[in-house]
Amino acid sequence: TNDLTRQLAKKNDIYNYYFSFLKLINVWNKLHVAHFNNGIYHTKQILQQFGEKLQCAKAFAQTSQQSLYLQAAFRSTSRYNQISHISEVITTIVLGVIEASRTIEIQSYEEATRLLLIAFDSIQKYRQEHEQESAISSNPIDDEDFSQSMICQPWILYEHNLNDLYMLHCTQHFEQALELCESREVRERLLTMISRLVYHILDEYRLYICDLYSDNELNNDMEQRPWINYKQTRSLLIKIFIKLKDFSKGKQLAEEFEDYQSLIEICDELKDIEQLRMYIEQYGDKFMIIFDEYLRSKSALSVLFQKEYFDLKSVQRYLKSKPEFAWMVDIKNRDYEHASLSSLQQVAETIGKRQTLLAISKFALLASSHNEIRNAEAIKLRLRFIENEENLCQQRLDLLSNLDESERLKQPLISAKDMIKNLILKKNTSQSLLQRYCSALKILSQMETNPDFDQLRLFIFSQAILVDPLKPISNSVDPLSCNAKTLLSQLFDYIKHENLDKYNIIPSREKLQSSNELISFQNNHDFQEALSAIYSSLLTR
Numbered sequence: 001t002n003d004l005t006r007q008l009a010k011k012n013d014i015y016n017y018y019f020s021f022l023k024l025i026n027v028w029n030k031l032h033v034a035h036f037n038n039g040i041y042h043t044k045q046i047l048q049q050f051g052e053k054l055q056c057a058k059a060f061a062q063t064s065q066q067s068l069y070l071q072a073a074f075r076s077t078s079r080y081n082q083i084s085h086i087s088e089v090i091t092t093i094v095l096g097v098i099e100a101s102r103t104i105e106i107q108s109y110e111e112a113t114r115l116l117l118i119a120f121d122s123i124q125k126y127r128q129e130h131e132q133e134s135a136i137s138s139n140p141i142d143d144e145d146f147s148q149s150m151i152c153q154p155w156i157l158y159e160h161n162l163n164d165l166y167m168l169h170c171t172q173h174f175e176q177a178l179e180l181c182e183s184r185e186v187r188e189r190l191l192t193m194i195s196r197l198v199y200h201i202l203d204e205y206r207l208y209i210c211d212l213y214s215d216n217e218l219n220n221d222m223e224q225r226p227w228i229n230y231k232q233t234r235s236l237l238i239k240i241f242i243k244l245k246d247f248s249k250g251k252q253l254a255e256e257f258e259d260y261q262s263l264i265e266i267c268d269e270l271k272d273i274e275q276l277r278m279y280i281e282q283y284g285d286k287f288m289i290i291f292d293e294y295l296r297s298k299s300a301l302s303v304l305f306q307k308e309y310f311d312l313k314s315v316q317r318y319l320k321s322k323p324e325f326a327w328m329v330d331i332k333n334r335d336y337e338h339a340s341l342s343s344l345q346q347v348a349e350t351i352g353k354r355q356t357l358l359a360i361s362k363f364a365l366l367a368s369s370h371n372e373i374r375n376a377e378a379i380k381l382r383l384r385f386i387e388n389e390e391n392l393c394q395q396r397l398d399l400l401s402n403l404d405e406s407e408r409l410k411q412p413l414i415s416a417k418d419m420i421k422n423l424i425l426k427k428n429t430s431q432s433l434l435q436r437y438c439s440a441l442k443i444l445s446q447m448e449t450n451p452d453f454d455q456l457r458l459f460i461f462s463q464a465i466l467v468d469p470l471k472p473i474s475n476s477v478d479p480l481s482c483n484a485k486t487l488l489s490q491l492f493d494y495i496k497h498e499n500l501d502k503y504n505i506i507p508s509r510e511k512l513q514s515s516n517e518l519i520s521f522q523n524n525h526d527f528q529e530a531l532s533a534i535y536s537s538l539l540t541r
Helices: 002-024 043-064 068-076 083-095 106-129 155-170 172-180 184-212 221-243 247-256 260-270 273-283 285-297 313-321 323-332 336-345 351-371 376-398 405-409 416-424 433-444 453-465 482-497 509-513 525-540
Strands: 033-036 039-042
Touching: 002 043, 039 043, 043 068, 043 083, 043 106, 043 155, 068 083, 068 106, 083 106, 083 155, 106 155, 106 172, 106 184, 155 172, 155 184, 155 221, 172 184, 184 221, 184 247, 221 247, 221 260, 247 260, 260 273, 260 285, 273 285, 285 313, 313 323, 323 336, 323 351, 336 351, 336 376, 351 376, 351 405, 376 405, 376 416, 376 433, 416 433, 416 453, 433 453, 433 482, 453 482, 453 509, 482 525, 509 525
Parallel strands: none
Antiparallel strands: 033 039
């Protein structure tokens, strides 16, 4: 081992002499690009990566005398004596903590973590000593090779998929090791070591990402992928401390690497509203975007009724911007009139949800009339509208009599217009002919202010006239079939019995004759006479 250490030290000296020689002959700053690992890279970066591996190998060699675990890793790695394959040794270090029984050996885990920290520390030391050598000119040589050159992926993260192995070591293996801890001292030591290791891993990622996106441009999916991977890795590694309730270490890492999601979760866990306010002020809109997503993921309901969160203006702004939550904010602020409007305007996907929102709107409106001097007529008009909508909901439910109540409430909320058309055209109903038309008229009576009202009443009555498609009017002895006469008579009786004529449901004969459905019979003299006769008698009755 001593021989190996001396050899590596000499090799390191030779490497440094090589750098000095290149500078001495004024070649260093003229270094171009080189083909390496199936890509074109800056020569300085390639040299730097080999220097880092050399420094790491040297650190391992110095440590191996005191580490049986590292010696075993050396022995099980076929090419451990080749500096360029030092990443294989690191792979063995990570995987060596698993015993034949597939369980974690806690002493091995602690030693593996210590060795990983040594590897990262050695790289950090090398970079500090060779800071000037690693700098790449901001005005590179202007040629095609240089413009196509890539940033070297950090070998300590990407060779042999080390990044995935670190993730395994710092999450799954870490949790298993902590379960085996019988000593609080060992547990705290492991937490501190893993916290340091996570810092090194994320710092390495951050440096790489900063180099990749130094011009703040994300041109395509290939360029975005490293950034997405970094964010996912950052989140998973920091959240392990949140999961373990070590919020102090989680907070330090999240602040250092600006993991807003983790900072929000920590504040939520600790109910630290003041810290959350500080983060909102410190990070601004970028933080609020993540905060919005967090509120949405919690459906906002759990946050809304926690006073400490609700008092945040940013939370209220967010909730007010969402139609599904706006009425809640209004009620919380005792602004009942706006609550009535916002709940009424909210789009509902199901019949049950629409019924609930209508009830909220009605109660909020009544509350506003007690708390403020209100226009009584305006309140009456809105209450009438709400009651009409409630009646429509009930009629929707009645049309689904084949389902039990809970299932009916879950059914999609179709418009009143579609309900009428479905009834008249025999869709999704088991009602008789007369029942269907009566139901359609009942629905229409709730739609007097609807812009489709006139069109729908013409549709209902014209379809009643054309009720018998098997007897084309032009070929019939009676231009208006018996079925049509009977149905029209029954509908007029129903309108009178239910007092629906006050809703102006019955269209004039002139309008009916010029409707889209009957326009083709405009020149049919027999039909027009028959319609006038039956319609006039019904109106008179």
